[in-house]
Amino acid sequence: MNLPEKISTSIKMNVAKRKLDSRKIKSTHGNPLEQWGVAKIKKEIAKDKELKKLFGDKDLNREDIKAYKLLKLKELVDYVSKNSPYYKELYAEHGLDSSQINSYEDLAKIPLTEQDKLAAHPYHFLCVSRKDIAREFTSSGTTNMLKRVAYTQGELLEIVDSVISGLKMAGMDSNEDTLQIMYPTITATWDPGLVLSKACDLGGFRSVINNSIDAQSQLDTIKEKGTTLIIGTSSFIYNFTIEANKIENVRDLGIKKIICSSEPLTDTMRMVIESVWGCKAVRQWGMTELGLANAIECEGQDGLHVNNPDFLIEVIDPKTSEILPPGEEGELVVTTLRRKCMPLIRYRTRDISAIYDEKCNCGAHLDQRIMNVKRMDDYSSKN
Template sequence: MNVSLPSRINTSIRMNVAKRKLESRKIYLQNGNPLEQWGLVKIKNDIKNSKELKALFGQKEPDREDIKQYKLIKFRELLSYVLENSPYYKDLYENTGIDPSMIRSYEDLEMLPLTEQEELANKPYHFLCVSRKNIAREFTSSGTTNMLKRMAYTQDELLEIVDSVISGLKMAGMDSRNDTLQIMYPTITATWDPGLVLSKACALSGFNSVINDSLDAHDQINTMRESGTTFIIGTSSFLYELSKQARELIKPGELGIKRIICSSEPLTETMREEIESVWGCKTLRQWGMTELGLANAIECEHQDGFHLNNPDFLVEVIDPKTGKILPAGEKGELVVTTLRRKCMPLIRYRTRDITSIIDEPCSCGACVDQRISDIERWTGN
């Protein structure tokens, strides 16, 4: 199909505007952990534009404790916002007597009821805080719970997702215009296409990408040779099965693959060992949920926990039976608040994933962001 010149010009203008908004384009691998750098830029911009934050933090470089305080302030701002704009949270908090000023510590979060996945599945538009005309895209996904959940995003929020994806790819090691990401999601069925999100992120960041949804190992390897693939991303189960087929077709390291990123599903150490032995490179895990913005955390090369998109989320780990907040290092259910979301923000959202918070610096050099440990599914037993 031929695209008219005005359409091509409009597309080019939109791409250039988007590029100027992406903080990740200014982040470089050699300066430290790119995802942490990206998060710090976002946080510093917020401090610069807020009288309250500027008065509290001034011009100093935020440290770990500063960021915890920053997140509490953002949480109070979000709570005020949903009390004014969200039909769901107005109803949920109506009889609690909650006032945002009451949230002064992380322990105070327990005063607020949790947001259940069933509520989001049953009445998604009750969570909506903006006019329908401001919605750019809606995604639905059942995830691992078999509950169809619908989430809406504004154009700016979609750009934030792309921005975080680029930072995650840079943290995984993509730092050259000669790098090519091969995207493999043949088994994903949802109203959002991860391949398109990733290819758009690559286009905006200046990386190359190629999408191949084939289930055939020969076809995938041919694409790698033709495209000069250096990074691979796909679902954990597919990449594991592909690796078992590829064992007979290639030698470890033969194709020059630098990293493999496994997403959408848990990755066991047995699966990781098989994938790494076949391709001759490290395999990193990525974690995300459609309702939280698709791409939320990824491992660095040290494979010691998932680095979170730090400015986007306030995370807690709770006892799934009692709801009590657990200390760092203790395993429980991951609960997430989407601090920067304006379209359909979620407060204390139950993920039903079991993990623990790693509240100490990483060997990669990241020292102010939080990490979460291996993700497990909660059976409810």
């Protein structure tokens, strides 16, 4: 990189850093992801006359946030009805408009978005000009359906912002921390390692990517870089743990936390990982279609905290599409509340979970939480 390119990159990094609310959050002041979510919502209220009239400058409670999400949903229905060819046609066919959505019970009036529709005609979901797209990602997820999803530059920065707050919640709290990123088995048009390393750069943390499947190579990197946290796919970390334990006592390496992502982490897998490393292993869940990083466990390991301002989460019966109450297991359905490029409304994830509505033992009480996510195949075989 020549000098002008270095200067340009440095300026862009500094501009991006100033836009990140996550950098202002202190891990010692409560749950960082919840703090980030409340800060985002308050910022939006401050900029919107109608929202400010409704909520003012008061501290937000759970009911306020539920009301905010319902208003954002109504706004989103109007937005896609005007800008998205897919939703414009779908909602016209069902005679749906935002005036019909006045409570959470009314969510059932909104047609579900099926994955095969997104896979077959991705650009029908697009709400902005193609020139406004910064990146497109393609992923098959667990359904083997290739789905292309587009993001603007601003939305990519929002993803990075949420990742930083999630990492803070997982235990990264100083520039002395180093995140070791292990995704040797991921094959997609997006690289989770690059997303995470960029988040660390902007968040003021150190990171190192090692995509080797060799346990000794990963252990050598931990020692050389002073790794304090590890993130990777659940199955890889589990297998790496077993192999590393045969080589040496890894408890002596000083790992503070292990984040298991991209795949379900069973209780048995977690028990093995934690007993070998002597630290907690937390679950993370996300989908490319929804923005890559969508929910993560806190230190209390009492459900995964959802990115509060970004998503409205429902759980439905996968056979009848009936909306299920909190605590009851079913299919996760997600609405991307603040995305403008390619929003998804009531998107069927084909993943199984349940909503936790009570206060978390970490003290967070404003965000939605979901239980450990399972694959639809695992659920269907038991039901």
